[in-house]
Amino acid sequence: MALIVFPAIDLKAGQVVRLAEGDMDRATVYGDDPAAQAMLFADSGAAHVHVVDLDGAFAGQSVNGDAVRAIVERFPGHVQLGGGIRTRDSVERWFDLGVARVVIGTAALDDPDFVRAAARDFPGGIVVAVDARDGMVATKGWADVSTTTTVDLARRFEDAGVAALLFTDVGRDGLLKGCNVEATVDLARAVDIPVIASGGVKGLADIHVLALHAKDGIEGVITGRALYDGRLDLAAALSVARAV
Numbered sequence: 001m002a003l004i005v006f007p008a009i010d011l012k013a014g015q016v017v018r019l020a021e022g023d024m025d026r027a028t029v030y031g032d033d034p035a036a037q038a039m040l041f042a043d044s045g046a047a048h049v050h051v052v053d054l055d056g057a058f059a060g061q062s063v064n065g066d067a068v069r070a071i072v073e074r075f076p077g078h079v080q081l082g083g084g085i086r087t088r089d090s091v092e093r094w095f096d097l098g099v100a101r102v103v104i105g106t107a108a109l110d111d112p113d114f115v116r117a118a119a120r121d122f123p124g125g126i127v128v129a130v131d132a133r134d135g136m137v138a139t140k141g142w143a144d145v146s147t148t149t150t151v152d153l154a155r156r157f158e159d160a161g162v163a164a165l166l167f168t169d170v171g172r173d174g175l176l177k178g179c180n181v182e183a184t185v186d187l188a189r190a191v192d193i194p195v196i197a198s199g200g201v202k203g204l205a206d207i208h209v210l211a212l213h214a215k216d217g218i219e220g221v222i223t224g225r226a227l228y229d230g231r232l233d234l235a236a237a238l239s240v241a242r243a244v
Contacts, residue, residue: 001214001219002211002214002241002242002244003207003210003211003214003218003219003220003221003241003242003244004047004048004196004219004220004221004241005046005048005207005220005221005223005234005237005238005241006046006048006049006050006080006196006220006221006222006223007041007044007046007048007049007050007222007223007224007227007234008049008050008051008052008198008222008223008224008227009034009037009038009041009049009050009051009052009071009224010051010052010054010224011034011051011052011053011054011055011064011067011068011083012024012027012054012055012064013055013064014032014034014064014066014067015029015030015031015032015034016029016030016031016032016033016034016037016228017029017030017054018030018224018225018228019054022138022170024054024058028225028228030228034051034064034067034068034070034071035067035070035071035073035074035075038071038074038075038079039074039075041075041234042075042076042077044233044234044235044238045234045235045238046077046234046238047077047078048077048078048079048080048100048220049071049075049077049078049079049080050080050082050222051068051071051079051080051081051082051083052081052082052083052103053065053068053081053082053083053084054083055083055084056083056084056085057082057083057084057105057106058084059084060084060086060106061084061086061087061090062083062084062085062090063084064083068081068094068097068099069097072097072098072099073098078100078101079098079099079100079101080099080100080101080102080103080127081094081099081101081102081103082102082103082104082105082127082129082166083103085102085103085104085107086104086106086107086110086111086114087114088114088117088118091104091118091122091126095122095125100125101124101125101126101127101163101164102118102125102126102127103127103128103129103166104118104126104127104128104129105128105129105131108128108129108130108153108157109137109146109148109153112156112157115128115157115160115162116157116160116161119157119160119161119162119163120160120161123161124163125163126161126162126163127162127163127164127165127166127196128153128154128157128162128164128165128166128193129165129166129168130150130153130154130165130166130167130168130187131167131168131170132150132167132168132169132170132183133145133170135149135150135183136148136149136150137149137150137153138170150167150183150187151186151187151190151191154187154190154191154193155190155191157193158191158192158193162193163194164193164194164195164196164219164220165187165191165193165194165195165196166195166196166198166222167183167184167187167195167196167197167198167199168198168199168222169183169184169198169199169200170199177200177202178200178201178202178205178206179197179198179199179200179201179202179206179209179210179221180199180200181197181206181209181210181213184197184210184213184218185213185216185218188213188216188217188218189216189217191217192217193217194217194218194219195217195218195219196218196219196220196221196222197210197218197220197221197222198221198222201221201222201223201224201226201232202226202231202232203226203231203232204232204236204237204240206221206223207221207223207232207237207240207241208240208244211240211241211243211244212244214244221241223237
């Protein structure tokens with residue numbers, strides 16, 4: 001199965017932005033029409049898009065809901081959504097609106113029973129975010145760092161039926177340093193859950209290397225700043241992901 005390339009749309013105050021290392025004060029604005037951006041990705045061949053409500057991640061509830069709804073209504077493929085999804089009602093609401101998958105991060109650490117119940121009731125729809133600073137899980141918009149390792153958190157959900165783990169090396173996110181392939185593959189090999197790579201993708205080489213590790217459990221890769229800065233061509237990335 002080909003590596004899935006998820007172009008990212010991060011939302012802050014209704015705008016398309018990218019952060020550096022998850023810092024809301026280090027945001028670069030790339031547009032004010034998120035749905036139009038999603039359609040540009042679709043025109044390049046994307047069948048998936050990864051959307052993050054950054055304000056929601058800090059607030060603990062949806063803040064950019066109108067922008068998300070506009071993306072879901074227009075994008076012809078699968079929308080994966082994260083950011084502030086911490087209650088059963090919010091999970092149900094997004095599925096009812098047409099989101100394909102929801103990403104749960106903070107609640108995965110604070111309330112694992114909630115995640116297990118959601119994974120049971122929405123098969124194939126729940127992704128657990130495993131965000132790491134120096135190997136430890138970061139939560140609440142990456143503002144807090146726990147004493148739990150990424151592997152320990154991942155293993156808590158090994159029998160829960162979650163669709164995938166979304167692994168982000170926070171120290172590389174938005175910095176174009178290259179994806180932390182070693183840590184991502186190590187996590188994929190440590191659990192029997194598919195892993196999506198995120199953080200630091202800077203070019204086609206990252207896509208190619210991750211695609212080579214699909215057999216190790218790497219399901220996909222999220223890329224944002226490299227696309228917006230023109231360092232990575234989405235159509236080319238999709239082609240490389242399919243070629244391996």
